[in-house]
Amino acid sequence: MESALEEAQNITYQARQLASEEQLMLYKKLLKPRLIEEKMLILLRQGKISKWFSGIGQEAISVGVTAALQKDEYVLPMHRNLGVFTTRNIPLYRLFAQWQGKPDGFTKGRDRSFHFGTQEYRIIGMISHLGPQLGVADGIALAHKLRQEKKITAVFTGEGGTSEGDFHEALNVASVWKLPVVFCIENNGYGLSTPTNEQYACENLVDRAKGYGMEGHVIDGNNIIEVYTKVNEIASDLRENPRPVLIEFKTFRMRGHEEASGTKYVPDSLMEMWAKKDPVENFKKYLIAEGVLTETEDEKLRKALKNEINTHLKKADALPQIASDIETELNDVYAAYTLKEEAPSQHTKELRFIDAISDGLKQSMQNFPELVIMGQDVADYGGVFKITENFVEEFGKNRVRNTPICESVIVSAAMGLSINKMKAVVEMQFADFVSTGFNPIVNYLAKVHYRWNQNADVVVRMPCGAGVGAGPFHSQTNEAWFTKTPGLKVVYPAFPVDAKGLLISAIQDPNPVMFFEHKALYRSIRQEVPTNYYNLPIGKAALLKSGEQLSIISFGAGIHWVLEVLEKHPEIKADVLDLRSLQPLDTAAIYKTVKKTGKVLIVQEDTMFGGIASEISALISENCFTHLDAPVCRVGSLDTPVPFEASLEADFLGKKRLEETLLKLLAF
Template sequence: MSNINTLDYSKSLENTDLSSETLKDLYYKMLKPRMIEEKMLILLRQGKISKWFSGIGQEAISVGVTSVLEDDEYVLPMHRNLGVFTTRNIPLYRLFSQWQGKANGFTKGRDRSFHFGTQEFKIVGMISHLGPQLGVADGIALAHKLKKEAKITAVFTGEGGTSEGDFHEALNIASVWDLPVLFCIENNGYGLSTPTEEQYKCENLADRGKGYGMEAHIIDGNNIVEVYSKIKEIAESMRKNPRPVLVEFKTFRMRGHEEASGTKYVPEELMDFWSAKDPIDNFLEYLHENEILSEEENINYKKEILKEINLHLKKANNEPEISSTESEELSDVFKYYNNQIVASEKNTKEIRFVDAISEGLSQAMEQHDDLIIMGQDVADYGGVFKITDGFVEKFGKDRVRNTPICESGIVAAAMGLSIKGMKSVVEMQFGDFVSSGFNPIVNYLAKVNYRWNQNADVVVRMPCGAGVGAGPFHSQTNEAWFLKTPGLKVVYPAFPADAKGLLTAAIADPNPVIFFEHKALYRSVKQEVPENYYTLPLGKAAKLKEGNDISIITYGAGVHWALDYLNENQNISADLLDLRTLQPLDISAIFQSVKKTGKVLILQEDSSFCGLASEISAQIAEHCFEYLDGPIKKLGSLESPVPFAAALEKKYLAKSKLEETIQELLEY
């Protein structure tokens, strides 16, 4: 039970100079979301909205925090923060349309309740995987800091969300980088039905601030005067002295996690205790007693709000049900980008694959002043593969940033940078480690443009692949994890010139790109590469050899395996297609080759089951069946993790079965 027993407004006002008008305004701002909620609960019972997460009893937090923020400061709310949206003066009909899945909402019917954002009102909505939005707040705050803007960012979470790793990653990043993030924990007693004593062992969640060297406060979340006054003081201080601050608001959730959940698990005496601390009833009593607000004014407030609710609800109700076409749905998966290819020039030099990546990245940093590189050991050390060696001297530590070991938090921070109009490249030290950042990639970056028209201008670099004796945790080529997720572009070059031009193109593209770089190719492959900044089109395969007997379709290291084999077997007339980009996939080039040769082998380094080769095989079977003169062959590596010992790794790789597979197909 809370250690805050009374709502002592007089004591809260002792050190403040809040006018009567400010106090009345705060009351009005709390009353409005309360009355909207009461209306929504009626509509929910009538089946006119599908779900509701109630913030009744917690209005003082949303209203108090948002009231002290400047209009151009971002706030990242949660389920129970209706007061954030109303305090930012979003037209109610747009909220009602959002909750009914209609076009005047913010997501074109593609997401529900408070799962949306709006640049117009500087609100960044939550996703159901609660943790990543804390890292997004870090990214927004980082952008403010880099742009030297004296602004703060406020982000909300519940006490249950503090158990997620993303919470700890976000606090650590903010602390290490001195980011002006106001972390707001609404400690409302239960994570769905799980009480706080089953969520954490520390007495107060604010105590966790000490572990991150972070200033922390406990505030009575039901006392609007205390919330407003203390947060106002904290916010003003943070703008002058940028730093993260953790605030735990003691409050309670008076209704179920969502209405279907109910509250039977809550002891009656606990419910009674918090019912007596209702933030609106108690504040109204105080305003009456001190003759700040008359009953007549209160009645007029209610009439005014009710009139607004009914008027806007009628407008939303009269709005037609949303409709869309297949092309409209698909067109919003990615942000439209008119890709103007930058041509390469004649001057070239022979460089390695690793040098081409480094040169492309360096030239992209020169091309885009707002581009930030983030990753483990990428600054002074230059990254484990030395790709960013010398970048700190050239671009400075603000733009080339070492990160803590927290892939999820950094990917989320990259999303925050994009919200502020900045580009970022995130280096996974090894592509295998992306599993620790998987959630924000596939659930945030990939979906955000489709959900509320906010692009994710992020490139994730993925050193990958076997053949270097690195074992199960440093050798995966895991492109299949991302190919299934709409909203991600996936690039996988095999040559230095392609690597440079495709990397610069990926960075120029305002959409999220997963960029694979095969480690075994880094220092083993050389090529003449144009010296200037240039880009190559994403989604365009390269035909490396022309033939009539067989089509070999591959990418990455597989390209070199196939080239070596064909160079040793000049009698084989083969089309060799290097895909280069896996999403978007150059399916027309594939079909054209298969229709010509009639026989096809799809080669990948990844294990065969459910890989890209399976999808290409299905596409060929569906669209080119009548042109085939033999079975579609797909060849992948062994269905096992990547082994360490050289002899085992050699047998694991698909390369070991390439000759027999080609011969079998040719002889069919």
């Protein structure tokens, strides 16, 4: 026995507290992904799969962590964690179908390898940007904690991913909120080809745990017994005493980042050393030395697993290929949803725009006990605009949550709440700050339903706009960043009645909604607003004025610019169309007014180039060209950042050029 263990680089297995059956169970779970990988590498060379990220040498981490979790606890793996999927007993033919891009996979051929999730098996796959994965785990764990469920969440990252800001944000939030998350770092020596000494300067990544006020552990990632027993011990404690834990698993990647990368950058001596620490072969030798396993039994087990693999491969090979259907592709971008109308009441109260937002948000909190509001200073302080003032008294700090300054992880956490059967409203303190949360919005929330049929029940509130002297970082109206992104809905009301009804609709909608609220309208616009809980359809424009001379199309503050100019010129008879929603866009209403008047002016506050007005102009040209009596005209702001000084800001805004452009169009 001693010679076998010496040959295994003296990996010490403390397995005697585990029954022989449990040790064999771990070995079977460890061997299965290894044999699958060996088969996949053959298929890759044969051109039967397109890509492979090998986890050979790291299987003990995936298997050990997943085996220590309860079956209904979420695990968030990376692209080298095949052992997570096999330990959760996903039928192999479905995995093979996924890698072949077939319908019986998990993404309908839309995403590859391990970029998918499955609620059935409580696995939430990664995206290539890595970092949001960690924040999603925070959100899943938060939902468990709010429901007082004794569940933990495990999330994986590599040592390279720990350099991303999302890593810091996720650990910090988990620590502050005491979330039961096991953060697993697979330190395998290289981020693609970059060695660890070029990635970070600390001796151990787990040392960072101290900075977040959380405990940390270093575990031999090639020792299946150590991984399983220590994670099991940690998990059991976390279920009773919720808090985050950081674990650094020391291991090595025996193959390239993906197979095309190769391993030429790795010194031969390092490869040889880690080859001797192979987790599968070492554990096999230990079990044989301990009399738990025989060579004959091992051969029999390998034969059975290979037969299972080959049987499922044949089943996957026989499955039909994806049949592309454009209608299906477009329909799957959003989760199917039909608005259940909640009619406005006759009883009204005069409210400012800001009060209507607050009213809609409060009534939504009352209607959805699973709804959580997150944002900077939204709790006791009530938000910088006081929209959530006094919410804590009614709903408590569990549901009205102050966040650290970390937009990215909070958006990701909102995604995690949606995965775990809750709703979220995230307040960007200013719409400009969304840039630091841009990645999870456009790459996770927007794409998740199309990728693997998971909705993102998230509303991101966006206080936006100029006219208040706030300068370049607090004045943008950046809706065009998001109207370009399939999978997001974009709502932009101009009046209190619409603001309340559309916010309620946005929260009811299971899809991600970017909800723009113009700051200059907050306290300047008043309206009689129904006092009840009512909704308005997203994607329906409102015709505010009717006339025969021309059509003016706008939204947000631009609508009020238009109404001011028309009040100054009562002789002008124009259709005024308030879009209210930019995605989906009410093209039917647009085409109807254009065909009626033959002249069109589109007004936006955003800078001119690349704004939503450009897209609307193109749609009109393509669909209503023969009805036009003049070129489509646009009014927008200067193509500069937003200046703060009053005269500069006035020159910047398209409002200054609106009247002149309108009169020129009329005279054409």
